[in-house]
Amino acid sequence: MKKVLFVFGLVIVVVGIVLLWGFFGPATSFRDKVYYLEIPTGSTYGQVLEKVSKDNVVKYPSLFDFLAKRLNYPDKIKAGRYAIHHNTNLLNIIRKLRNGAQEPVNLVINKLRTKEDFAGMAGRKFESDSIRFLRFLNSNDSLLPYGLDSNTVLCGVLPDTYTFFWNTSPQIVMNKILENYKSFWTSERKDKATEMGLTPVQVSTLASIVDEETNNRNEKGNIASVYLNRLKKGMRLGADPTVKFALRDFSLKRIYHKHLLVESPYNTYRVTGLPPGPICTPQKQTIDAVLNAPSTNYLFFVAKPGFTGAHAFAADYQEHLKLAREYQQFLDSLAKNPKAEETGH
Incomplete structure (x- = not known):
């Protein structure tokens, strides 16, 4: 009888050690340094569990499920984009998800030429797709408080770095960007x-x-x-x-x-x-x-030969034509077919 109890106790200890290692040891299954888990708005716990399992986020989805339920995570699903680092343990993963500790998203705006360019970039950064962003950019009612409309909206999109969360709505994203525009115009x-x-x-x-x-x-x-x-x-x-x-x-x-x-x-x-x-x-x-x-009297300018990025300025059209011909000759010397005529500024 004592031997049976000893074996039974040993099994319990081993199982306990295994569970502790499963909960507190490295639990990730991916090889990269970090995996970004995106949980869409309105997701259920079942959908989160399916994604964690399907995308091989953790080694043992059943242990994830076991611990998540004991930490009441199924009742506290929060949408967002979460950075799961390689070898993170299950307890920390679930706590991060339950607490909504999202990874910030930096929207870096440099030069964009069209509304479609902006909507496409934003659609790749956020939960909302490009169509929803474009809808806002084309909404004169939404842009009216900023003195802008669907033609002038990019005046308000000043190049800068803006920080949001992945599931931030297009309206909140745009409002923050346009408030920056308002602040700039002192x-x-x-x-x-x-x-x-x-x-x-x-x-x-x-x-x-x-x-x-x-x-x-x-x-x-x-x-x-x-x-x-x-x-x-x-x-x-x-x-x-x-x-x-x-x-x-x-x-x-x-x-x-x-x-x-x-x-x-x-x-x-x-x-x-x-x-x-x-x-x-x-x-x-x-x-x-x-x-x-x-304050100048310049009315014309043309690029200087040599692709230096410098320009020659002129107040007189005849002087401008002379400078423009010099630049055209430079381009023609490089072109294979220099027959077409180029305009000047």
């Missing part, structure tokens, strides 16, 4: 825009054109002055990047006369004044470059 910046006879949206739209013209910070002010001078004189802006936007072909390296035929309110070779909205997300520093543009 009274001082608004006053400068007013003195120029422009609204914040118009300044941002012009800044988007400047951003597409150059990455050279030192020249943004001068390029802005060219377009400001043209606006004052009632001249067409004649900005090549607006033609690319109108064509939705951002791969174009040279703009030819055939491209200028496109019928679009964004084609500033055919329409006078600013386009109805930005052609990319304007950088803060470029908006400031527009607001603080130097």
